Amino acid sequence: MTTTAERPVETKQGMSAQSRRRMSSLIVGVAAWIIGLIFVTPVLYMLLTSLHSEPDAATNPPSFFAPLTFEGYANFFGSGTGTSPWPSLINSATASILSTILVLVLSIPAAYALSIRPVRKWTDVMFFFLSTKMLPVVAGLLPIYLIAQFAGMLDNVYTLVIIYTSMNLPIAVWMMRSFLAEVPVEMLEAASLDGAGLIRTLRSVVVPVVLPGIAATSLICFIFSWNELLFARVLTATVAQTAPVYLTGFVTSQGLFLAKVCAAAVAVSLPVIVAGFAAQDKLVQGLSMGAVK
């Protein structure tokens, strides 16, 4: 377990060193809190706005203490349009979860082949993976649309699974490679001395050790897939619509929409936020690998 608290060292100065450290800890704490609150303010304001009625959300100056209402959320769940958000949410979940799993299945062995037992030209392979992210998504929309149309794969959630996997695989490979490179040589040598093949080594030695790293990578892939808008909008129609597309449906150029959209944004971001908060210390722990002793 990483420890970052400094144990008070008994020095000749004794108390004053300790109180000096407490002072600096206090300053650090205050600074961190201030910055943290600044960063979260837009989100808190979004939450507040989502609980206001439309006219209240658009007053000048902003009315912080307007009466709270769940109108926005009711609207998200279909009070205004009669349509339910659940199909979109389920589609998003399917696309995100499946693509994340596929990314892990593909990236962990690949990262193994780029770090622990690297292929000869591992730098070129790494660069290739990175280069697939250099074509602007907007430029790739048309060819992918035409290919999907030709293959009859429009409006199909599995098309999105494939696209999202290809979107996140390079990052996953880069990240997993960094984690795998931290696996201690001794453990691997011990495994191979025991006669373990690749799958065995991966399963019983490597994966448990980099599990926090896997958690970190899968969370990031999940976030990127869940929030993806451009491909979802272009490639889906009535059946495979995802949550972000459903959300943009509330942004209208002919009326007030702020409270509705904030409510929709909170609702749509909720799964990601829950996953993020639950996993976030696994996330940091995982990204660090200081756990390995």
Next chain:
Amino acid sequence: MSTALEPQAGAGTSAPASGGGSALRVAGDWARRAPLLPALIFMILVTQLPFVFTLIISFMNWNAYYPDQIGFAGLANYGAVFTDPDTLSAIWTTVIYTVSIVLLSLVIGFGVALLLDRAFLGRGVVRTLMITPFLIMPVAAFLVWKHALYNPNYGLFNGLLRLFFGPNAVQPDWISDWPKTSIVVSLVWEWTPFMMLILLAGLQSKPLDVIEAARIDGCSPWQVFRYMTFPHMRQYLELAGLLGSIYVVQTFDAVFTITSGGLGTANLPYIIYTIFYNAHDYGKASAAGVVVVVATIAIATFALRTVSSLFREE
């Protein structure tokens, strides 16, 4: 951070022990490549096919509204891309965005990571707060920035100015007066958590025993930082900077939502989008996309092979 191991052919490969050193080596090579192949083949199939299409379309004259005039255009589209003043200024804007956003979020992210590396009351909570911007759907977040924060009539910023400085407080029109800055601020807000996560991870993996020893030996905190922490962090800073740059170059939602590309804020992805969907000039848009790829590859190659230590093996 230790990098790739280079075990020699002898260290316990599962290659069949058939005779001939070179056969063994070839078998060993393929055994090493095998885990990589699924991912590699998948990526080649899914990304290179569309890219080849984009390349082909970039040499065509294809406007969606004139379907009977589709034909070969040679390098005309590329010429159009390089002579179009909007595209040229978009290139410059993209560079400005990438440099400023990546640098700012790296610096702020590093600062916050350093703070979060120390223990204080509620550290977990602050860490959670700092991650939140990264979890919110970007489109929604930028809508909030545009309408709930920046709006000069009913946005939070002007409302706060009113609250603190009275009803006659200055009420600037944030987006119209500082368009590029508005976009940069919102993107720094979005990407700092990403940088912070990676850097915090790096900080928490620094070799504590060595640092503890140095401190006991009397090194000042500044010396510890400069000669031990920072070199250890270099890999992480470069990784965060590289990944962040790749994403920020492609950023589209912020420009689309906050300014609709007006007031000089249009970057390359946005310009490509307008060429596709306003002008319906598929050939020119594809050519612009190819130009972006080539330029990014050139810059990234230069950065990775010369400046960066990411590809070097210790």
Next chain:
Amino acid sequence: MKRWGRRGAVLGFAMLLATAGCAGAGGGGGGGGGENSVSVLMVNNPQMVDLQKLTADNFTKQTGITVNYTVLPENDVRDKISQEFSSQAGQYDVASLSNFEIPIYAKNGWLAPMDDYVAKDPAFNQADILKPMAVSLTAADGKLYGQPFYGESSFLMYRKDVLQAKGITMPDKPTWQQVADIAAKADGAQPNMKGICLRGQPGWGEVFAPLTTVVNTFGGTWFEKDWTAKVNAPEFKEATNFYINLIKAHGENGAPQAGFTECLNAMQQGNVAMWYDATSAAGSLEADNSPVKGKVGYVAAPVVKTQESGWLYTWAWAIQKASKKQDNAWKFISWASSQGYENLVGQQEGWAKVPAGKRASTYSNPDYLKVAGAFAEPTKNAISTADPNNPGVQPRPAPGIQFVGIPEFPDLGTRVSQDISAAIAGQETVDQALDKGQQAAEQVAAKYKK
């Protein structure tokens, strides 16, 4: 930690199976939904949102046809529609298009003509559709390709109470100069109130919708009949200078970003005394929860050299040529654009929310007039007198009042509008903006001159 990992993996796998099971039905290309369905792609304006709400209990109950909607904001929906229709992907049967796209799409063979359906459906009462609307949805080959869902022109909306308090009277057919003078007098009439709200947001359909009408009535035009571009001609310059100076002097805060929504908000919150924009805004201003309900007066779009200057615009339904459910599509259109639907909205949602501006019968409906009386007459007049073929003082090469009906216009209009917004923000001069615009327009004209 190992146990967490394993339990987490099992949990994740279980969740995955559950969701895959639910969404498994979602796989499969081609138009979704069962046999008896129709897929509609539409913009998410308030009138369409009401349509969504009322479909299940009315249309689906009557005909048994399920309607699968996709709603998107205007810019997004235009992009998706153009991609869908240009590739004839067949994902949607009906889409909401405007009188700008329909003639162009029809020429490219992307739409199915509706004349046969209209002939076989007398209950639809095509004759009731306002003439300018129907004409604008007819293509060059004389066939009808769209049915309006709601139509709009533009007019001037003003706070009756504010003007009265300041002793200002609004003439019946104001000129732009008169409007500018009134804006000056009404500026500051109430705390935080500016004289007038005019759009400034970049976009060919944003700032250039009202601005082109101002250009028309000042005697300017984008192109003359022989395709000579006239963007930096004296009339266009005069109109643009007038518009921008009026905004700078008495216009709303945040003008360079102000579109319809921002101005609607400003008008409702009492931040402006007047607003020149679409007639459909009146529905929101007179809605029950509007703070300015009953306080707004409506008068014809201000003029200078022409008799009228309101624009003509409609969101209309079009059927995709590649659609395999054209009969269902027509049944949907026939219901959504019918008189019966308007009555339904009036009774269930309120008469101010009726998708008006397309049928003459709406304007002789006593229930509608009781609630919408204030703006019904000016709206109907504005639409009836709009002439897309002759909106200004000189003949035009292509139809359109607030746009030029050529495929290149969205790109041209949006580019020039970026400079106009920059000019409003004070970052460019009007001359610079219009000179750049002239160059872009000349490039477009070059294609048509031969």
